[in-house]
Amino acid sequence: MPKRVLTGTIVSDKTDKTVVVRVERRVKHPLYGKIIKRSKKYHAHDEGNEFKEGQIVRIEETAPISKLKTWRVLGAADAGAPKADADKKPAAKARSKKTPESANAEAEPAEA
Numbered sequence: 001m002p003k004r005v006l007t008g009t010i011v012s013d014k015t016d017k018t019v020v021v022r023v024e025r026r027v028k029h030p031l032y033g034k035i036i037k038r039s040k041k042y043h044a045h046d047e048g049n050e051f052k053e054g055q056i057v058r059i060e061e062t063a064p065i066s067k068l069k070t071w072r073v074l075g076a077a078d079a080g081a082p083k084a085d086a087d088k089k090p091a092a093k094a095r096s097k098k099t100p101e102s103a104n105a106e107a108e109p110a111e112a
Contacts, residue, residue, distance in 0.1 A: 004061045007077050011041065013053050018069060019046045021059055044071040051076070 008023035024039045044059045051057055051073055058074040065072070 005058055005074065006042070006071075007056065007058050008042070010051055010053050010055050010057060013046070013049070013051060017046055017049060019044050019051055019057075019073060021057060021071070021073075023059075042071045043068040044073050045069050046073045 006021075006023045008021040010019045011022045012020040021042050021044050022039050023042060024037050026035050027038055028034070029036055042059060044057075045062070045065050056077040058077050059071045060074050062070060062072050064070050
């Protein structure tokens with residue numbers, strides 16, 4: 001059976017050889033239909049203490065390493081993976097509002 005691989009953000013790297021990774025998933029509410037975020041934290045083995053808080057990493061399921069650790073860090077997520085901010089729409093261009101003075105100037109023809 002293939003091992004599960006998840007992508008998440010490191011929320012803690014305080015313990016030796018262990019990082020805590022928060023994995024977010026988006027699910028549809030069963031009654032209201034709104035898309036909501038659900039997250040879960042996994043303790044993952046980081047042998048070289050090379051990953052720091054805030055990094056996006058991939059973790060893989062393994063045989064139990066300790067009481068809480070059954071995952072290990074594969075490495076940093078590749079740059080091509082979509083980030084949480086990439087899901088948001090780009091900011092709309094600001095429209096220039098005409099002031100009453102400029103509207104009157106355009107309406108009246110210039111005298112020659």
